[in-house]
Amino acid sequence: MSNFSILKERLMQETKVKISEAVGEDLMIVQAMNTIDELNKVLNSLSKRLREWHAYTLPELNHDVEDNEAYCRLISTKSYDELKDEFGKNTMGGKLSDEDIEIQIDIAKNITETFKMKDKLVLYVETLMKRIAPNISILAGSSIGARLIVNAGSIKRLAMMPASTIQMLGAEKALFRHLKTGARPPKHGFIINHPYVAAAGNSKGKVARILADKLSQCAKIDFFKGDIVADKMRKELDEKFKKE
């Protein structure tokens, strides 16, 4: 064996070890969140399709029930005659054969199953967040916190970010428009969904800045496995924002 092939063998082993060590728990959050996003897309388009299809025979149900999940559950659990009694006694829908309705019920069952799967994933992300990033999930809530981790790439990268970057996460388009053309800068990214920022009225930028500051502290504490301090922060912020 030549020098190079000996060296290569050593490098192969080293890289394989490094790759296996790089798998962390925050990657699970990233994958789970992405799965939730994709499920949302699929659920939306599938339930729209089912609505179009089922409305041939019972348009009143489509009109009365707006929530997709409730709509699919109704179709999958109740029989066609029951639904007809409940929603459209003199319906304008056409008559379909039993075969047609059966396949619609099958689709509705599948969609409700997928809705359950999504709820399961949301719970999974919540428990993961509580374990990996307890401070962030107390201060920001698990869904916003997970969204921040996904956008940063990993909890390590989130911890290395300055507070101003965390404030802008999710507003990249507006930020680069500002840098390129000199348009007005964005004030908040994902943290707009946080109750503090949403309720802030005219001072959204100020609240977003303070919240991002605290969040960046939390991210650093979580990454280096520190104590839980977010309760205290949350109380401070509550008092601060009540006065305004």
Add this chain to the structure above:
Amino acid sequence: MEEMKKFPNVFEEKKGRNIFYFIRTNDKKSFFEERVISKKGELFREVDPERSKLFASIAKGISQLGIKQDSKVLYLGASHGYTVSFLADVVCNGEIYALDFAPRVVRDLVFLCEDKKNVAPILDDANHPENYKDVVPKVDVVFMDIAQREQTKIFLKNCDMYLKEGGFGILALKARSIDVTRNPKDIFRITRSQLDVVMNVVDYRELAPFEQDHAVFVCKRKSSEPIDFLNIPSIVVDQKKNFLPRKEFSKPSFRKRH
């Protein structure tokens, strides 16, 4: 199909307006779903210049790359290994040290290395060349394709440690990752002046139709003396200018395109 004079193992075929590029190989396997054809008992893999900056520069007519059949190459920013898989065929008697930072892409690279005998994977940060100094020897060619803000500096650091005297350094520059707000032409000009201080820039091509706002620089190392980083002028970002509406973007340019 003809072999290109300046580049070993690279073949070009003209069909009407289109030019196709092929690399001579000895393995039937198609790694990235590319076309593999055989002619007169030899096998050829088709390379797509839109996916590889190295071969885009060849398609744009770069005068030389300094890559020979027995070259040792340090490849920084190997990613999934698209270019590496072709480069491994080009330097059929040489060695390639393929480095990348992200574990996800090196996973694909390891599978490639199992098939290509002359490629060795390294998972490390190109910003710290001292990390892999005990595995990488002095090389003939340093190729770098990483989209980083300080990529010129990282490139020179690696050339300083690993490039032989008279060896070639190839830098694929992404202007948008250095500064989005500036005109790419300015960035290419400044980068060229930075490289010229410590190395000889032999040739340079913009990759316009294949890759927007990218350029490839080919430089030759002058001497084996360590590079003095203090002499290199820096790309200064004017912070005040950044917050004004920039007129130069709306101005049409009347310079000839080539």
